Amino acid sequence: MIEVGRHGAFSVNCVGLRRLPFPLSFSVREADGSWMISAAAARAGELVDVLTRTANDTVVVVNLATNSFLDGDYQQWRPSLIAAELGVDCAVHPVGAWASDSIALGEEFLVMRRDSLPGFLTGEWSPYELSLVDVPAGVTPEQLDELALVIGTGTGDEPLLARLDGSRFRYSGHDDCYLLVESTDPAAPAAVLGRLLALLAGSVLIGAGGAASVRVPEPDSALPERLIGESPHWVGVVGTASGTTVTVTLSALPRRWRLGQAPPERADHVATLDLAHGGWRLAPAESAG
Structure with a gap:
């Protein structure tokens, strides 16, 4: 379980003049024996424990x-x-x-x-x-x-x-939102993607409930590992939300998502956090309902 605060990166950042919710973005590649991870949105303090596990x-x-x-x-x-x-x-x-x-x-x-x-x-x-x-x-x-x-x-x-x-690790953050991580830990990409999913879902639950913070579980490593196995580039947006359930619609991309690009209309998977049942599940978009 992690604690997600009201001033997290997904809560304070938005896109464009319409102030649309900030999407989750994730990209990874292997180079020179390291994993290079580009992602958003997360503050350094929201990721530091993940990034330094093997540092x-x-x-x-x-x-x-x-x-x-x-x-x-x-x-x-x-x-x-x-x-x-x-x-x-x-x-x-x-x-x-x-x-x-x-x-x-x-x-x-x-x-x-x-x-x-x-x-x-x-x-x-x-x-x-x-x-x-x-x-x-x-x-x-x-x-x-x-x-x-x-x-x-x-x-x-x-x-x-x-x-x-x-x-073993290098971190570079911009605007306490966008991040570049280089790590020699092969578990780092899945750990970062899993943390981003939990942070995004937590930001939605805080907005819906008005609490100062909320505790949410991170997905089991098998979920982000499955996504990375299908594609190195992902973007995710909130689908539906209730008091105990949040869905995140995930789309694989041919290349890294950049600010200003609209998320694809086509979705590949839906990740669902169901607090009543205590965890996450991943389903193909066409069967998520």
Whole structure:
């Protein structure tokens, strides 16, 4: 079971001037021994436990941009001051001036324990840019400089973990909604897709019931694994909803969904969360009723 809050990504984001509900989108590909996952909509704090299940115990915040912590001149606080304000213990590694022109790097790295991430990412604030990478224990300043070089010279959604000795996951989030994940864990794609389904259903139940949060089960891994086995690209929209039941209409796509594209009229599957029976089921769209 996971707890879905009123300010989750599916609840606060919308599409277009008509403020249509934000769809679930998911895409995965394998490259250089990693799984590259592009998805929406989720805040970093809604996924951090999924993303770090097989990560090293040390994680580096390599980039952070937010409007939640500004000084009197409307300039963002340094990441280390934000961490201190949030009560998160971390080490600070200044990033050299040579890297200052890279939009993928902040002015300083925060090196913290993996189990400190939930406290860092939850609360009444939101990053519009956030990048995380795990590293082996005992990482040295020289290794952090090498990390900055690899991240700073990377382009787009290319895989980078093969160039980072010992790293197992990388996260890049935009607007606390869109995310790119690179993971060496073969279970990560299904875990992310399953979490997205639970978050979407939970956002609907909150809207219908008016509660501050709701606890919903995640689907068994077999459900998202089946979907990924059929197609690497999916988009999902809410179908029907009641006080205890939510359906999500899922359509396979030939390529990754992008903002501005309308979901297909044709559906392939319907995923149903039925709280009265305690779980999820998946059915072909034509037989879902």
